[in-house]
Amino acid sequence: MIKLVPHGDHRGQLIAVEEHKDVPFDIKRVYYMYDTVEGVRRGFHAHRSLEQILICTHGSCKILLDDGSEKAVVDLDDPTKGLYIGNNIWREMFDFSPDAVLMVLASELYDEADYIRNYDEFLKFVGKSNG
Numbered sequence: 001m002i003k004l005v006p007h008g009d010h011r012g013q014l015i016a017v018e019e020h021k022d023v024p025f026d027i028k029r030v031y032y033m034y035d036t037v038e039g040v041r042r043g044f045h046a047h048r049s050l051e052q053i054l055i056c057t058h059g060s061c062k063i064l065l066d067d068g069s070e071k072a073v074v075d076l077d078d079p080t081k082g083l084y085i086g087n088n089i090w091r092e093m094f095d096f097s098p099d100a101v102l103m104v105l106a107s108e109l110y111d112e113a114d115y116i117r118n119y120d121e122f123l124k125f126v127g128k129s130n131g
């Protein structure tokens, strides 16, 4: 978890995120999810090489992280929390509040070939498969 420092004053809050300072990679792409329908769970993939930082800039959601051996759930409920996710980590996003805006900073442009969308294939990729 990366603690982002707000520059707050009497006008309100402002957070700046800079590559190679707050984020350990070149930021090549930014995308965000909003108007997520209640009860939706999404993600269900890992990346072969992509690195990302997830920031819930408004509202809240939960992120399941799975390295093939251990699972953890992280609450993103504060815009000062930046969640770094390296490659080879299975992730699922869920429990979005109706007002949630989940912003993602990514180290590469969109490339479907970098996705592993099948959980068994993911386990094989990280060497945790019994099969």
Ligand code: TYD
Pocket (backbone or CB within 6 Å): 029, 031, 042, 043, 044, 045, 110
């Ligand atoms: P999808 O991969 O289904 O999202 P999730 O992270 O929940 O698995 O992405 C939804 C759609 O958006 C899909 O058609 C691909 C497209 N998309 C882009 O065009 N560019 C992007 O950077 C991303 C993340 C998705």
